[in-house]
Amino acid sequence: MAKLKRELGLLSTTIFGIAVIVGAGIYSLIGVATAMAGPGVWLSFIIAALVAALTALSFAELSSMFTGAGSSYLYVFKGMRSRLFGFITGWLILFETVVGVAAISMAFGGYFASLIPIPIMAAALGIILLLSIVNLIGIKESASLNNILFVMELGGLIFIIIAGLLFGQANPNFFDFQIVPVLSGAALVFFAMLGFEMIASESEEAKDASHTIPYAILLSIGICAVLYAMFAVASLMLVGPEILGVSTAPVKDIVFPILGEYSFIFSIIALASTASTILICLITASRLSYGMAKEKTLPHFLSAVNSKFRTPHLAVIAALLVSIAFLLIADMVIIAEVTNFAALAAFFFINISAIMLRIREPGAKRHFRMPFAIANIPVPAVLGAITSLFLIAFLSKEAMMYGSGLVVLGAAVHLLMPKK
Template sequence: MTPEAPELLRTKPSLRRELGPVAVTLSGVGIILGAGIYALLGEATGLAGNAVWLTFAISALIAGFTALSYAELSSMYPRASAEYEYVSNAIGRKVAFVVGWLIILSGIFGVATVSLGFGGYFSDLTGAPLLPSAVGIILVLAVILLYGIRETAWVAITMTLIEAAGIVMIILIGLPHLGSVDYLAMPLGLSGVLQASALVFFAYMGFEEMVKLSEEARDPVRTVPKALILALAITTVLYILASLAAVSVVGWEQLAASRAPFADVAYIALGDVAFTVIGVIALFATANTALMMLLAASRITYGMADAFSLPAVLARVSLRTRTPWVAILAIMLAAIVFVFAGEITFVANVTNFTLFLTFIVINAAVILLRLRAPDEPRPFCVPGSVGRVPVLPLLGVVTSLALLGQLDPTVLLVGCVLAVLGIALSFVELRGRSGG
């Protein structure tokens, strides 16, 4: 980074504050809903059986501990750099850089994986080749992001309503079948339920991304925490009801063998037309998830560059649209490269590794800031403490560690390699700062 970079960045335009509470909440619902439950329900059912609904409840509880921590930290530090800002204030820049690195990677892998899911659905419906379809949707979504945050929010809201309608459709299809199976049937016992809980945590990926809208939300210290908790609650109810409906119609054995579980549920209940309708809705669901992941990854990239931890060019903001256009293009290109990453379950679990590790640090940051800076303003405060130690963030650390232990050894190895690479880059970053 050149010595002039800080001065140049001080004069650059800021992001545009366009988003109110409804837009932020629906944006959050949009990124949480989608590829996770549409693509992973079958795999999770193979591990948890008819008790798959319980895995969504367990994951929601664990996500809730960390969501409250995000809510407190976002009210203290309403910045687009989000996790980087929080950890930098609580622990230090080196750990903050590693966390930011992991979040950016999870966004890139997530966009690539979900776009492949889109390509699969699009290929089944139209006969188009999978890889060009996956690359094509990434390019289209990047154009939407470059156009402006208001336009992006309205596209996301529209697609959120469509994908939510798909889940509601599955719930309604399953209503006449409720009670037809044993909802506590666990073919692999409690161990299978816990493994499935670690997998379906990917379906909740997104609540943590909402805080990256802080510099584009009106009154972010109040809007973001409330929207975060509300979005998580809405999606949890939809997930549990949809999973109950799916096993009621199909049964866990058939559902576990399905690559398009929701579409198969619709086909068995209502025939070919319903299969096509759910397939089209799945296109909107996967596209919306990829859009919001691309948005969040570009914002933390912009935020870290704005804090001079990544090259200054990544913090450039368009004068016309007030979007971080260089960061958007960088994440877009990286996602296109990793569109060849492969099988969705493995990549989802690698993404989960980065999330669990990040959540451990985020919950620890809340605890450390309570001890080190008890008088710092907290417009939103996680309830429940023993002395000055907040209980729920402590539970967030413990439960995230527990889910981390459920991941496959190969996933843990790949995740550790990525974390070590981030640590190495953090030394380079700090050396560059001291040398510049």
């Protein structure tokens, strides 16, 4: 059987990693994260990045064991020898994606309302409906458009960093913070780090994957952590935590001291970034549920394909309805935290699976092996599992309630589904 060409070096793989991490999260959450953590919001981003790096190493090792599978369900099923926990992990990652649509659509609504005075919820609902239609029709995203959007997103971050460091006059005390609000902020801004798990999927196409993938993971997350922390510092220097913490269009307000009436340009950049991410999430959620239905782990009707558009129309509609249901919570912080609960809970199972496979199958072939093990137990996976649960503890009670409900619902769906 033909194999993929291994032609991605460290630079290419690292750029890929930065591209999948940098996105709408930072444009969506910088304001509400500042309201939580105050001048210490920069530290929240660093803590979130450290947790992400630990779990990313587990993804790298597991993907190198099960090359081409690309399935969190399979990782956990193999590691924990439990179809139930495997299903719950896949279920949580599915909901991480679809609930994320609701959170990002509210950010889209805030930026849209800063340009055209309509209710934020109306704009959020409108973009979900519009992009669900695009998803249903099956219009493919242009790779060139994605590259342009990435350059806009990254360029916007760098512009604000330079402007804040050179011209910022707010002069906040960056060490005037309390650790609990900073940790709560980290639990929220973990949302901005999601996407790192995709780096491990490049293991089949990377040169010397055992070295390229782990270094690319750490470099990508490290670079994004520095960018995000510097972005937070620069933003505070431009407008201060008092203004930033209450803004519904934070990036526009951040650049207003520099660009004045032209600050609307950054609202347009934020709109493009959030809309692109929403579409990617809707496509991913519908294809995940379609794939799970084909494997008979979700109801079979979700695997139906429209004869005209050749898209999984019922899965598309399901993603639309669930996104709208979570949008009705009408609180972007809670919605983003539910997304993080789903991701962090899934990552806990991923880390435990990496540990269990090291214990049971120490000699199994791994293109990449996590560094730092004690008695063959990988320390990064242990720390990844602990810190995932630790961050969950700093989510709001409402987020934990909704997140726990997702776990219970997932278990019920699995137990009620006919067994293959």
